[in-house]
Amino acid sequence: MIHIESAGTIFRKLMGCFWVTYLAKALLLVGALFLFAKMAPSLPPLAVGLFWALLSAAASLGFAYQVVVRKTYKQCALEEGGRLFRLNNGRAFWLIAGFIVSAICAMGIIFEAPKWDGAEWLMVLFSVPLYAGVFAVTKKALKGEMKRPFLTARLIAWSCGAVGVLLCALFAVLVFMQPAATFESADAAFLAAEQPFSQSPSVLLSEAGKLTALIDGLTTYGVAKTAEVSFPGYVIARLIIAASALFGVAGLLGFCSLKGSELKRVFLPLENLGEKDVHRSIVRRYVVLAAALPLCLTALFAAADFKAAEVSQMGEFTMAEKVVRDQVGIAAYLIDGKYYDQLAVEELVGEMKGRSEELFGKLESEVVPLVNASFDARLTNVDSYLDWYYSLPADYERLGNLITGSVESYASEQFKAKIEEGIDDSQISGKLEELSGQAEALKTEFETRLADCELSDAPTWLLTAQEMSPTDLFSGPLGPTEKLLEAPERFGVSAAAGMAGGILSKKLVEKVLKKEFFGKIVGRMSSALATRAAGGAAGAAAGSVVPGIGTIAGLAAGTAIGVGADYGMLKLDEAQNRETYKQEIIDAIEEQRAEVLASLQDDK
Structure with missing residues (x-):
């Protein structure tokens, strides 16, 4: 068993x-x-x-x-x-x-x-x-x-x-x-x-x-x-x-x-x-x-x-x-209620400041020469503008257009068209857009890398915190970069405009309109209309009192007299005022150049 x-x-x-x-x-x-x-x-x-x-x-x-x-x-x-x-x-x-x-x-x-x-x-x-x-x-x-x-x-x-x-x-x-x-x-x-x-x-x-x-x-x-x-x-x-x-x-x-x-x-x-x-x-x-x-x-x-x-x-x-x-113990910055490693942030700020200044340096080395070249071209056009202005065909063209238009607006349009002739500022706008894009990318990188410096896992009792506002944080290293971001707007450059020349010429015309010589030009053009009208009336009167000439002949004679008088007044004005006008136009261009360069080369 x-x-x-x-x-x-x-x-x-x-x-x-x-x-x-x-x-x-x-x-x-x-x-x-x-x-x-x-x-x-x-x-x-x-x-x-x-x-x-x-x-x-x-x-x-x-x-x-x-x-x-x-x-x-x-x-x-x-x-x-x-x-x-x-x-x-x-x-x-x-x-x-x-x-x-x-x-x-x-x-x-x-x-x-x-x-x-x-x-x-x-x-x-x-x-x-x-x-x-x-x-x-x-x-x-x-x-x-x-x-x-x-x-x-x-x-x-x-x-x-x-x-x-x-x-x-x-x-x-x-x-x-x-x-x-x-x-x-x-x-x-x-x-x-x-x-x-x-x-x-x-x-x-x-x-x-x-x-x-x-x-x-x-x-x-x-x-x-x-x-x-x-x-x-x-x-x-x-x-x-x-x-x-x-x-x-x-x-x-x-x-x-x-x-x-x-x-x-x-x-x-x-x-x-x-x-x-x-x-x-x-x-x-x-x-x-x-x-x-x-x-x-x-x-x-x-x-x-x-x-x-x-x-x-x-x-x-x-x-x-x-x-x-x-x-x-960890030194930290308290920014918007979040803690960031102070050493890491300072190292990042130092790096970003260097790169921001380097990018701003490109504005001075690449955009400033283009701006100077643009204004130099306007200076070259001053003599061409005055040559045209003191020509008899231009004088008649002005008189013909002034009958139906404003004296001031027509004078400014003439000035703008001749001074801006042959000038293309698209390179300036393109370079500004390029540098602005790089500045925006640098700002985005700064924000991304700053997030990596956050002490999310560190206990608050371990931190010795110093409070800092976001404005103070970004203004230091990204100050020059912020100017780059504002540069296209200051020049009037946008996706729709695509050019910087428009705003430069507009501001230049505005400055010229305030000059003494421009007032004299407008005054002369207004008096020319009156002179032309008076010459025609005198010719017609002479035709009606002189037998065999007639009214039409009198008008022709009045016109001839007016042409001679206009030409004489034009040359007299040129002899007396051309150099003064030229210097005032040059001064206006240089003032505008100085303002533009100052906006580009402002303190970092």
């Missing part, structure tokens, strides 16, 4: 197997650590303190076990009943000291575990079977080499050390496969450091997280600088920093490999080698002490967190924030 064992029997047998027990405890430990790492930033202070206490207790018992085994070895050399014998048999001091050291190491793991990525968690998980393999190899190597009371302790110590070294080697491989981080400053490294506890309900944990981030940031910055000099040195530096956590994981696995009978030795009197079947009772005060230490740590953490919460409400900054500000 086949005997089928119950599930409970099978379970007890499995749990009696050393490796099954080890794997169960190790995987439970890794799983608890993983869950805590994911939940720690949102856990209440009491839960964090309790987990810290349990992790510290586990690590301290492993440490205490090694101390007890070492005391057992020393016991052989001491005389029973002596003072040193009694001191050696005690362990309260080592339980307390071991717990304190373990609490410090456990806190390091608590702060580091939430920052581990997938590769690091896989490495921690891989360490579970790795430890089992190393333990088995070490046990085989030490078989028959050591006495039973010392064998397990030596196996655990050597296995933990070997696993720690192997984990460090594996970590070094991971570092070699990743590019080295680079930071421009220590504050940039601090901001890049992960701060999983920044929003933790535990004020104490949040404060400690800020200080940890400061240490991480400064360390990372130093390591990054090392990478610039020597990449192997960078790997070694990263390895030294990670070694404590890696050996801590190995130590916890060592605790998981302890059998209950071996762990019990921490609370038993020291055994004498050679004694057999001697019953030794558990020393209760050690059990009470071992149980009281994690409870005290939990209570102490809760009390400290409560006190930290009270203190944080008393000032503008907490103690941790003051320390961090002193070390890596």
